Amino acid sequence: MSDELKLYEVFVRSRRGLDHKHVGSLHADDPEQALEYARDVYTRRSEGVSLWVVAAGDITASQESDCDSFYDPLDDKPYRHAAMYDLPEGIDSL
Amino acid sequence: MTRSFQTRIDAEQKIEPKDWMPEKYRQTLIRQISQHAHSEVIGEQPEGNWITRAPSLERKAILLAKVQDEAGHGLYLYAAAETLGITREELIDRLHTGASKYASIFNYPSLTWADVGAIGWLVDSAAIVNQVSLQNTSYGPYARAMVRICKEESFHQRQGYNIMMTLMQGNEQQRAMAQDALDRWWWPSLMMFGPHDGESAHSAQSMKWKIKRRSNDDLRQQYVDQAVQQALAIGLKVPDPALAWNEERGHYDFGDIDWEEFERVIKGNGPCNRQRLAHHVEAHAEGVWVREAMACYDKKRRSRRHDAA
Numbered sequence: 009m010s011d012e013l014k015l016y017e018v019f020v021r022s023r024r025g026l027d028h029k030h031v032g033s034l035h036a037d038d039p040e041q042a043l044e045y046a047r048d049v050y051t052r053r054s055e056g057v058s059l060w061v062v063a064a065g066d067i068t069a070s071q072e073s074d075c076d077s078f079y080d081p082l083d084d085k086p087y088r089h090a091a092m093y094d095l096p097e098g099i100d101s102l
Numbered sequence: 103m104t105r106s107f108q109t110r111i112d113a114e115q116k117i118e119p120k121d122w123m124p125e126k127y128r129q130t131l132i133r134q135i136s137q138h139a140h141s142e143v144i145g146e147q148p149e150g151n152w153i154t155r156a157p158s159l160e161r162k163a164i165l166l167a168k169v170q171d172e173a174g175h176g177l178y179l180y181a182a183a184e185t186l187g188i189t190r191e192e193l194i195d196r197l198h199t200g201a202s203k204y205a206s207i208f209n210y211p212s213l214t215w216a217d218v219g220a221i222g223w224l225v226d227s228a229a230i231v232n233q234v235s236l237q238n239t240s241y242g243p244y245a246r247a248m249v250r251i252c253k254e255e256s257f258h259q260r261q262g263y264n265i266m267m268t269l270m271q272g273n274e275q276q277r278a279m280a281q282d283a284l285d286r287w288w289w290p291s292l293m294m295f296g297p298h299d300g301e302s303a304h305s306a307q308s309m310k311w312k313i314k315r316r317s318n319d320d321l322r323q324q325y326v327d328q329a330v331q332q333a334l335a336i337g338l339k340v341p342d343p344a345l346a347w348n349e350e351r352g353h354y355d356f357g358d359i360d361w362e363e364f365e366r367v368i369k370g371n372g373p374c375n376r377q378r379l380a381h382h383v384e385a386h387a388e389g390v391w392v393r394e395a396m397a398c399y400d401k402k403r404r405s406r407r408h409d410a411a
Contacts (some may be wrong), residue, residue: 023116023247024115024116024117025116025242025246069103083386085162087167088167089257090256090257092257092260093257093264094264095260095263096267096336098331099331099335101257101328101331101332102227102259102260102328102332
């Protein structure tokens with residue numbers, strides 16, 4: 009039976025103004041059901057004010073094993089970081 | 103509904119895209135966020151002007167990275183504005199018709215390499231002072247965009263200050279160049295904070311809705327206090343005869359802005375207003391084939407996927 013259910017990833021916004029954060033996943037037949045299940049599984053102690061459910065199959069993700077080719081050239085650009093630039097003594101508001 | 107909306111704001115809670123909100127709140131946010139987005143994008147012009155003429159390969163790479171960041175910031179902000187139910191096309195259209203504004207300071211020309219330093223140092227510093235306060239703005243997507251942008255901005259101001267510092271350690275001509283850039287950019291940078299509190303058209307309601315968190319004059323004072331210290335530290339002279347440390351207030355006193363110039367530039371008659379807008383319109387029109395090609399490519403991919411299925 010559970011073979012036919014789809015996997016959904018669950019995201020909870022713990023407080024207004026914060027990002028939705030991934031908390032886990034669950035099986036459900038459709039998005040509405042996933043939302044109800046998510047409420048029961050992940051927010052029993054009022055952990056959040058808003059839930060997102062996303063079918064796991066709809067998520068396109070990069071792989072950590074691809075990091076080298078995905079991010080490699082960025083390591084050559086230390087000048088993107090503020091810490092590369094020295095400041096004169098006494099100046100700390102930059 | 104209006105009352106419970108205000109109660110939520112008063113309790114320092116954020117408003118999120120799917121919440122009910124007064125139409126005026128929505129419109130005010132669209133105006134402010136899109137103006138902010140346009141500023142990031144138009145701001146690429148005075149700096150982009152120097153990419154091919156940067157004095158070293160390293161400075162060129164740095165400037166390129168900065169201008170790329172500005173484009174990214176524009177994108178974060180356009181996306182935040184779109185959560186309010188307006189399309190990207192409408193936003194760009196409003197910029198082109200003049201219905202939507204951008205920061206007036208980008209209507210001044212970048213005449214020398216030192217201007218790239220002055221823009222990064224002064225313009226980005228002023229923007230950061232404003233943006234740090236906006237991290238607490240009441241609209242969630244805008245507040246979160248500000249957090250991300252502020253993190254990236256500190257590199258911008260530092261590289262600008264570093265250009266100024268390096269010039270000030272150079273020969274007499276180079277020091278004069280840095281001073282000249284400060285002389286031209288100082289007053290426009292003070293204008294970035296807008297009119298005095300008493301004369302600001304949108305301030306009262308925006309403060310009540312906590313879209314705006316600190317007053318124009320308050321933010322301007324913080325900026326002056328920081329920037330003057332930074333100028334003195336590298337031997338630059340701030341072009342304001344009225345500038346003096348006020349022991350009692352614990353702040354610098356400074357002269358009044360030329361409000362006529364402020365009005366003139368806002369109304370479209372600054373040194374580069376027409377050029378900036380014309381350039382954007384032209385780039386947008388010339389880019390139409392890229393957008394068409396992308397749409398065509400996507401359509402083809404969709405039909406291929408369809409055929410395979």
